Amino acid sequence: MIFANRSAAGRILAERLAADFGDHANPLVLALPRGGLPVAGPVARRLGGELDIVVARKIGAPDRPEFGVGAIAEDGPPVYDPDNLRWAGVTEHGVAGVLAAEREELRRRIRLYRGDRPAPAPAGRTVIVIDDGLATGVTAHAALRWVREQGPARLVLAVPVCAPQARDALAGEVDAVVCLSAPDPFHAVGRWYEDFEQLTDADVGNFIMC
CATH class of the missing domain: 3.40.50.2020 (Rossmann fold)
Known part of the structure; x- marks a missing residue:
């Protein structure tokens, strides 16, 4: 289809x-x-x-950002896909920098999209x-x-x-x-x-x- x-x-x-x-x-x-x-x-x-x-924001592999190894949503903790982490050859610790950047981008988008409205x-x-x-x-x-x-x-x-x-x-x-x-x-x-x-x-x- x-x-x-x-x-x-x-x-x-x-x-x-x-x-x-x-x-x-x-x-x-x-x-x-x-x-x-x-x-x-x-x-x-x-x-x-x-x-x-x-x-929500995808957490991409450091050398392949389009490949999602995990994601975050709203104020929740990161959720990782163990198989994707393994396939990308990275650990949760290894994507800490990507997570920090995506968390900041997530906050920016929440402020922009929602403004003062509650979740x-x-x-x-x-x-x-x-x-x-x-x-x-x-x-x-x-x-x-x-x-x-x-x-x-x-x-x-x-x-x-x-x-x-x-x-x-x-x-x-x-x-x-x-x-x-x-x-x-x-x-x-x-x-x-x-x-x-x-x-x-x-x-x-x-x-x-x-």
Whole structure:
């Protein structure tokens, strides 16, 4: 399945979730910015839910930043993938410098995206965490771990496209995983979109204000 763009993927995902939850389930829909917001918007509108964000950052291998060995979300502790650490030939101690830099960038983005607004309050609610796709799944893992610590009544991960291994690895973190397409081989999230334009901080602000 190739999606035209993130918003189109969000509309398809919204219909799938409406079939599972009903048209007006009023969930808390938490997007992973930046790419998850255009997907999450149609979902929140279709389900009559509240749209907010959960801010997370990937911890990349020192010599290969695009390869995630772990991640952090909001004020939570880092979450590492032991297999990815092993594959990259690094330890948690070996990425301490990367962690410090990503923690600072995370704080910057929280200040920029949220301003004086409080962090979302998932306690007792059905929460749907949404991203534009899962490759390694490490960033979503950190976000889900943070949300779970807040005590949601039900926690769902929903994405248009995912690597089968990432989907299976995260299944134990949530009550349900909804993934429209799980191609194998996967390669990269952007491969499954015709338009995968990179979003900016300004784009995030525009989505949040809508």
